[in-house]
Amino acid sequence: MSTRSIGLMGGTFDPIHLAHLIVAEEVRYALNLNEMVFIPAGEPPHKMNRTTAPVRDRLAMVEMAAASNPHFSVSRVEIDRSGPSYLVDTLHLLKKQWGQETDLFFVIGWDSLEDFPTWYKPAEILEQLQRLVVVHRPGYQEDEAYNQQLEARLPGLLQKVCLVAAPQLDISSTNLRQRIVENRPIKYQVPAEVEAYIRSHHLYQHQTES
Ligand SMILES: Nc1ncnc2c1ncn2[C@@H]1O[C@H](COP(=O)(O)OP(=O)(O)OP(=O)(O)O)[C@@H](O)[C@H]1O
Numbered sequence: 249m250s251t252r253s254i255g256l257m258g259g260t261f262d263p264i265h266l267a268h269l270i271v272a273e274e275v276r277y278a279l280n281l282n283e284m285v286f287i288p289a290g291e292p293p294h295k296m297n298r299t300t301a302p303v304r305d306r307l308a309m310v311e312m313a314a315a316s317n318p319h320f321s322v323s324r325v326e327i328d329r330s331g332p333s334y335l336v337d338t339l340h341l342l343k344k345q346w347g348q349e350t351d352l353f354f355v356i357g358w359d360s361l362e363d364f365p366t367w368y369k370p371a372e373i374l375e376q377l378q379r380l381v382v383v384h385r386p387g388y389q390e391d392e393a394y395n396q397q398l399e400a401r402l403p404g405l406l407q408k409v410c411l412v413a414a415p416q417l418d419i420s421s422t423n424l425r426q427r428i429v430e431n432r433p434i435k436y437q438v439p440a441e442v443e444a445y446i447r448s449h450h451l452y453q454h455q456t457e458s
């Protein structure tokens with residue numbers, strides 16, 4: 249029996265946007281993964297000081313966006329438990345659910361890699377993963393000196409990292425929320441159904457960032 253290889257795309261998804269979807273599909277194809285599972289964070293550990301849209305809305309938008317691709321699915325594993333959504337706990341739960349032999353590939357943008365050594369139990373996360381898949385993100389440049397610093401902060405990190413080239417899009421949820429406050433367009437930066445959901449639920453109409 250062949251080992252199942254599953255890609256995991258975790259995020260606050262506040263809201264999900266086209267770059268998330270393009271990255272997920274590109275990584276799935278490049279690494280020949282069986283499927284890509286989106287995991288909306290219940291309580292994103294590094295965004296605890298920020299107000300996010302209600303979890304039911306973030307989840308609904310991820311489900312709508314993922315429905316367009318038969319290889320995509322959505323997991324409620326971080327939504328159905330309380331407390332900060334630490335990845336290490338998520339990986340233990342998923343391995344229990346899918347079998348210890350399942351190969352897990354967690355996808356992050358370059359901005360998140362910079363923070364990775366500060367995550368909860370990062371070495372244990374790496375042990376659970378087949379690869380930490382990193383994609384470039386506009387504004388964040390790879391650089392050898394920085395790579396060495398990362399490796400010094402968390403020995404073994406770079407060995408686990410697999411860089412995948414994906415089209416780079418300068419789209420962020422922060423910028424989308426700002427655009428909505430300022431009545432600027434978000435069309436084509438989020439799936440049409442997601443935009444319709446945002447409009448009909450009056451999401452992101454007021455500035456909430458500090
Ligand atoms: N444009 C992008 N290109 C590559 N990776 C991205 C891009 N946007 C988000 N990601 C990655 O997707 C994952 C989930 O991102 P998240 O839901 O926090 O979106 P975001 O756009 O970074 O949100 P925010 O602006 O609110 O911080 C993270 O690993 C992040 O690095």
Ligand SMILES: O=C(O)c1ccc[n+]([C@@H]2O[C@H](COP(=O)([O-])O)[C@@H](O)[C@H]2O)c1
Pocket residue numbers: 257258259260261287289292293294295333334335336360366367368369
């Ligand atoms: O486990 C941690 O300590 C941890 C710290 C920061 C981020 N994460 C995860 O990384 C993913 C992207 O996070 P964010 O904050 O950029 O949306 C999401 O799945 C988070 O749960 C995880």
